[in-house]
Amino acid sequence: MGWTQIVTWLLVILGWLxxxxxxxxxxxxxxxxxxxxxxxxxxxxxxxEAIKYHTSQESSDSAFQLKRNLNQKLRNxxxxxxxxxxxxxxxxxxxxxxRQAVTxxxxxxxxxxxxxxxxxxxxxxxxxxDKLSQELENSFATRYx
Amino acid sequence: xxxxxxxxxxxxxxxxxxPAGRYETDGPFSGELFRxxxxxxxxxxxxxxxxxxxxxxxxxxxFLEEAFGGLVRLGYSSTQIKNTITLHSEDPSLIEEIEEYxxxxxxx
Numbered sequence: 068m069g070w071t072q073i074v075t076w077l078l079v080i081l082g083w084l085x086x087x088x089x090x091x092x093x094x095x096x097x098x099x100x101x102x103x104x105x106x107x108x109x110x111x112x113x114x115x116e117a118i119k120y121h122t123s124q125e126s127s128d129s130a131f132q133l134k135r136n137l138n139q140k141l142r143n144x145x146x147x148x149x150x151x152x153x154x155x156x157x158x159x160x161x162x163x164x165x166r167q168a169v170t171x172x173x174x175x176x177x178x179x180x181x182x183x184x185x186x187x188x189x190x191x192x193x194x195x196x197d198k199l200s201q202e203l204e205n206s207f208a209t210r211y212x
Numbered sequence: 213x214x215x216x217x218x219x220x221x222x223x224x225x226x227x228x229x230x231p232a233g234r235y236e237t238d239g240p241f242s243g244e245l246f247r248x249x250x251x252x253x254x255x256x257x258x259x260x261x262x263x264x265x266x267x268x269x270x271x272x273x274x275f276l277e278e279a280f281g282g283l284v285r286l287g288y289s290s291t292q293i294k295n296t297i298t299l300h301s302e303d304p305s306l307i308e309e310i311e312e313y314x315x316x317x318x319x320x
Contacts, residue, residue: 130232131269138270142303163305163312170272175233 096211099151103207106144107200113137114196117169121188126179133174137166148206155206161199168195218260221250224267234274243278247286251279255288255296265301273309281313290318 113136120129141162145155168191173180182188223231227250228241235244254261265271283293293314299307 130272131230134232134270134272136270138303138306142305159303159305160308163309166271166305167273167309171274171277174274175272176238176274177233177235 095151099148099153099207099210102144102147102151103153103203106141106148106203109136109141109144110196110200113141113165113169114192117192118184118189120169121173121182121192122184124181126176130175133169137162137169148203153206153210155203158199158202158206161195161202165192165195165199168192218262219254220262220264222264222267224264224269226250229268231268231271231275233272234278238274243275243280244282246275247279247282251283251297252286255283255292258296260296260298262298262300265299265306266303271306276306276310277313280310281317284314284317290314 113133116129116133116136120127120133145158145162148155168188172188173182221227223246227246231241231243231246233239233242236242251261280293280297284290299310301307
């Protein structure tokens, strides 16, 4: 086999490696995007559930579900993104702020008071959720800009 | 020679898997009760405790604020609390939140 044939084969192999690498990167990006989209939908659910809880006429049983969602379930979703090498460290303070917005005041309490949509407690939930949601997008944009 | 005994308190196993509420009037497993039953005795005995946070079904911030921030309102300093209580959780946001309540309570 002459040197020209060797060079040809090397180019073929290098080309294949490059295309394969690009495909893997694209697939991984799609996979992370899908997990992120599910996390965003989950945040939407938490927001709806939290507003419903605080605007109800009486304290409801959904406090348990809210705590479960704002602790393990949301954390698990961030952990999965972390395992896929997405840097979500900056999201944890926003997770804390969302948990505080929902569960620090008027929560799990015998002196529950129904809130109006214009009350600060409700506005704080919306803002905290938006900030966590935005930080998740920032993490993705930083990795795949 | 004084020896400091370290105990481990697993909230999910030793207190409740479902901690909830700020005051005892809010429910049977409130932050106020947890503080009185587990944290205050350790601080008063100059012992040391490691609190395992991960075995519960989740926390409301009101529980955490009353249990830990409430210690400052009872007269314990943040330094004393820090030296006595070690927090353990896989969730960094939970530890950060508790530390925030202790500092906030001290700053009034």
